[in-house]
Amino acid sequence: MSAGQTAAVSGDPRPGGAAGGGAALGWPAAASTHPGRGPMTAPVGDLSRVMDVSGRCVIVTGAAAGIGFGIARAFAERGATVAVLDIDMEAGRAAVAKLGLLGGQHLFVACDVSDRGMVRRAVDTVHAAFGRIDVLVNNAGINAVKPFLDMDESLPEWHRVIDVDLHGPVNMTHAVDSKMRADRQGGLIINISSVGGARCSGSKDMPAAGYVAAKAAINHLTVSWAIEFADYDIRVNCIMPGPTHSRLDEQLTPEMKARNERMILARRYGEPLEIGALCVFMASAEGAHLNGVVIPHDGGYLCVN
Numbered sequence: 001m002s003a004g005q006t007a008a009v010s011g012d013p014r015p016g017g018a019a020g021g022g023a024a025l026g027w028p029a030a031a032s033t034h035p036g037r038g039p040m041t042a043p044v045g046d047l048s049r050v051m052d053v054s055g056r057c058v059i060v061t062g063a064a065a066g067i068g069f070g071i072a073r074a075f076a077e078r079g080a081t082v083a084v085l086d087i088d089m090e091a092g093r094a095a096v097a098k099l100g101l102l103g104g105q106h107l108f109v110a111c112d113v114s115d116r117g118m119v120r121r122a123v124d125t126v127h128a129a130f131g132r133i134d135v136l137v138n139n140a141g142i143n144a145v146k147p148f149l150d151m152d153e154s155l156p157e158w159h160r161v162i163d164v165d166l167h168g169p170v171n172m173t174h175a176v177d178s179k180m181r182a183d184r185q186g187g188l189i190i191n192i193s194s195v196g197g198a199r200c201s202g203s204k205d206m207p208a209a210g211y212v213a214a215k216a217a218i219n220h221l222t223v224s225w226a227i228e229f230a231d232y233d234i235r236v237n238c239i240m241p242g243p244t245h246s247r248l249d250e251q252l253t254p255e256m257k258a259r260n261e262r263m264i265l266a267r268r269y270g271e272p273l274e275i276g277a278l279c280v281f282m283a284s285a286e287g288a289h290l291n292g293v294v295i296p297h298d299g300g301y302l303c304v305n
Helices: 066-077 089-100 116-130 156-165 167-183 207-232 247-251 254-262 270-283
Strands: 055-060 081-086 109-110 136-139 187-192 236-242 294-298
Touching: 055 066, 055 116, 055 167, 066 081, 066 089, 066 247, 066 270, 081 089, 081 116, 081 187, 089 109, 109 116, 109 270, 116 294, 136 167, 156 167, 156 207, 167 207, 167 236, 187 207, 187 270, 207 236, 207 294, 236 270, 270 294
Parallel strands: 055 081, 055 136, 081 109, 136 187, 187 236, 236 294
Antiparallel strands: none
């Protein structure tokens, strides 16, 4: 483990103390783990253990707080072993301590998803600790609210957001999927996008060109990757949260928050754990037939905006 990468675990974090195949996880097994042969997954046979992801080894980026922690918590509550990746070391260690109270042994690794070398080292650390990686949730993201023409000619806000929100998932997916392909056990990638990737209705009051461009690209990459990775039994899905309580709340004035609530059919913000619940469903036996989908989770926001 390199300097700056911190494991907050005790004992052997691998389920059962050793790496195991997909069948040992209770994931609906494909007829064959060889690329291009047999079904990718089996249909669910019963609902006695709905949304059970016991034994899954999951990476969640940007998981120290906000939506990312809600996702990590949901997986931990349903039996998964979670690696929290974040640039905030103090908050990341605290997040792992909270997850430990739910049971299981979890891991924190410091990682800036825009740094390809750091991503590779972090993924290697998780893979060595867990023995495999079953699910990657690309959640880490930032925003920069500024009129495009008011940026300096070097466009620093644009490039920083693109580096994190677009290149970050690209870096993580390449590193993790390379492990999944080599391990020949399949897997799942979940991209956390935004309704901003489908609509730009907020660009007048909150111009964020880099953010909406990155999220729109992630929506399309989800489908492209689903097609490309299917031969390796790797599924790729995407969730587009609408207004949801997160670390980005601090960028909104009380007036903006109130206006957003009025524009949601559900008349409230989403909560991080709700996004986590949908992620867990996608990773469970019940969600095994979802692939290449981009799903809004927005309380009806896109219906009227």
